[in-house]
Amino acid sequence: MGKPTGFLEYQRLSEAYAPVEQRLKHYKEFVDHLTDEEAAKQGARCMDCGVPFCNSGCPVNNIIPDWNDLVFRGNWKEAIEVLHSTNNFPDFTGRICPAPCEAACTLNINTEAVGIKSIEHAIIDKAWENGWVLPQPPKTKTGKKVAVVGSGPAGLAAAQQLARVGHDVTVFEKSSRIGGLLRYGIPDFKMEKSHIDRRVAQMEAEGVSFRTKVCVGAKPGTTGINDDAVEVVTADQLKSEFDAVILAAGSEVPRDLPVPGRELAGVHFALELLVPQNKEVAGDSKNPISATGKHVIVIGGGDTGSDCVGTSNRHGAASVTQFEVMPEPPKEENRPLTWPYWPIKMRTSSSHEEGCQREFAVSTKEFIGENGKVKALRTVELEWKDGKPSEVVGSERELPADLVLFAMGFTNPVGSLLEAFGVDKDGRGNAKATTDGEGCYATNVAKVFAAGDVRRGQSLVVWAIREGRQAAREVDTFLMGSSVLPR
Known part of the structure; x- marks a missing residue:
C-alpha cells in the first residue's frame, strides 16, 4: 500500500447528507459523494491485509484493497476498471448496499472500518462524469438466443454478461419501465432512477433488447402491484424461440398479518405505497395512498420499513x-x-433521522376501525426468552393509526411464473436450483435457469448481481461448452 500508516493517521469519514428540512421537500438523492482528497484519505486507511476479509464479505467479491489503493494514488480510471471487473452496477450498490464488506473489514475488529461503500460511490460517479463507462459490444456473435424474465439487478447483470460474449439477449419485464423493484421498490431519495436509465442505454448499445409490459406465463395484471402488462408470452413460446431462459423475476409476494381488522381501509402492504409513489415521481399518475396529516404505523423494521418511513x-x-x-x-x-x-x-437510517418513533418487541393484535377505515391498532409487548416470544401480561394498549403499512418482507416469488414453466419449488416456494457442482442455477426444466431472489428468496441487490453474473456463466457454458465469463 502507498500509505502503510494510513489507518493510524486518518479517521473514517462518512458521506455528507443534506439537512433534514431541505431533503424532506423533494424525492431526489441527498448524499454527497466524497471529494477526491477525502476519498484518497479513506483509501489510505486500507491496511492491505494478508487475508482481505472484505473480499469474501462482499457477495460479488469486489477486489476492494486494489481499488482502495488506486484511489489513494489518484488512478481513478484504473480503479473503475477493477471495480467493474466484479460488479456490473456499482452505481446501484454504491448507493443502496448495506456494505457487508465493511463488517468484514479487519479494521472493524477494534475500530471503525474503511469507508468502502463511500469509495465505491465516488469511483463510479467520477467514471460517469469523465465518460469512462462505455458500451462493450461483442466482437463476434454466437447466433444463440437467451431470454431473461425480469429486469431487476439479477436479470440485468445476467443479460449484460451474456450480451458481451455475443449472445442475442431479450429481457422481458411486466412493468412499463425496466428495473423491477430496483426501480419501483426503492425510493428515488435513496437512488434516482436515472442511474438505471443510463445502464439500460449502455446495454441496448451492447445489443440487449428490452420488452416491457409483457407478462410471462400469466394473465396481465395478475402478478402484483407493479404489473403494467398488456401482452402475455407463454412459457412454451420462450422455450421454443430461445436457446436458454433465465428466470430472474424476484420475490414479490409480501408477508401478510392476518389479525382482526385486516380488511379495513388504510391497511396496506408497503409496495402499495412505494410503487405508486415511484411512478408519481417518474411522471405517472398521482399516488392514490397519502400519508399527509395521518398517524402512520409501519410494521417491520427492515429496509422496506425505513423506505415507508x-x-x-x-x-x-x-x-x-x-x-x-x-x-x-x-x-x-x-x-x-x-x-x-x-x-x-x-x-x-437517514429516514429514521428525519422523524420516527421506533418500538421493539411489539406485536399487533388487532386493527380497530370506524366506518370501515382503520383508526387505531391494539398491540402487546413481547418478552423474548431462548429465542421465543411470550406476551407480557397487562401490556396491551391502543395507538392511533390512520395508515398502516406492512413491511415484513417477502415470502416467495409469484407462483404462476414457476408453474407456467413447470419449475420445481423448494420448501419456501422459490425456484429450486443449486449453486454447487455441475449445472449451477439450472432448474429441473431443460434449458431453464433461475437466479436472484426468485431462487434464493428475498435478499440484497448485491446478491442478485452476484447470482445474475454466475448464472450467465452457467448459461454460456451450457450453450457453448465453455465460458470466458468470470465465476
Whole structure:
C-alpha cells in the first residue's frame, strides 16, 4: 500500500447528507459523494491485509484493497476498471448496499472500518462524469438466443454478461419501465432512477433488447402491484424461440398479518405505497395512498420499513411509528464474537433521522376501525426468552393509526411464473436450483435457469448481481461448452 500508516493517521469519514428540512421537500438523492482528497484519505486507511476479509464479505467479491489503493494514488480510471471487473452496477450498490464488506473489514475488529461503500460511490460517479463507462459490444456473435424474465439487478447483470460474449439477449419485464423493484421498490431519495436509465442505454448499445409490459406465463395484471402488462408470452413460446431462459423475476409476494381488522381501509402492504409513489415521481399518475396529516404505523423494521418511513415523512405525516417484533438490538455489536460476519446491532437510517418513533418487541393484535377505515391498532409487548416470544401480561394498549403499512418482507416469488414453466419449488416456494457442482442455477426444466431472489428468496441487490453474473456463466457454458465469463 502507498500509505502503510494510513489507518493510524486518518479517521473514517462518512458521506455528507443534506439537512433534514431541505431533503424532506423533494424525492431526489441527498448524499454527497466524497471529494477526491477525502476519498484518497479513506483509501489510505486500507491496511492491505494478508487475508482481505472484505473480499469474501462482499457477495460479488469486489477486489476492494486494489481499488482502495488506486484511489489513494489518484488512478481513478484504473480503479473503475477493477471495480467493474466484479460488479456490473456499482452505481446501484454504491448507493443502496448495506456494505457487508465493511463488517468484514479487519479494521472493524477494534475500530471503525474503511469507508468502502463511500469509495465505491465516488469511483463510479467520477467514471460517469469523465465518460469512462462505455458500451462493450461483442466482437463476434454466437447466433444463440437467451431470454431473461425480469429486469431487476439479477436479470440485468445476467443479460449484460451474456450480451458481451455475443449472445442475442431479450429481457422481458411486466412493468412499463425496466428495473423491477430496483426501480419501483426503492425510493428515488435513496437512488434516482436515472442511474438505471443510463445502464439500460449502455446495454441496448451492447445489443440487449428490452420488452416491457409483457407478462410471462400469466394473465396481465395478475402478478402484483407493479404489473403494467398488456401482452402475455407463454412459457412454451420462450422455450421454443430461445436457446436458454433465465428466470430472474424476484420475490414479490409480501408477508401478510392476518389479525382482526385486516380488511379495513388504510391497511396496506408497503409496495402499495412505494410503487405508486415511484411512478408519481417518474411522471405517472398521482399516488392514490397519502400519508399527509395521518398517524402512520409501519410494521417491520427492515429496509422496506425505513423506505415507508422516509416516504411518509415526505408526504407530511402527522406522526410515524415503526414496529419491530424482535427485541431492540445492542447499539454496538460484540466484535470479537461476530467479526467478520454481518452483526446484529442497532441501525439507524437517514429516514429514521428525519422523524420516527421506533418500538421493539411489539406485536399487533388487532386493527380497530370506524366506518370501515382503520383508526387505531391494539398491540402487546413481547418478552423474548431462548429465542421465543411470550406476551407480557397487562401490556396491551391502543395507538392511533390512520395508515398502516406492512413491511415484513417477502415470502416467495409469484407462483404462476414457476408453474407456467413447470419449475420445481423448494420448501419456501422459490425456484429450486443449486449453486454447487455441475449445472449451477439450472432448474429441473431443460434449458431453464433461475437466479436472484426468485431462487434464493428475498435478499440484497448485491446478491442478485452476484447470482445474475454466475448464472450467465452457467448459461454460456451450457450453450457453448465453455465460458470466458468470470465465476
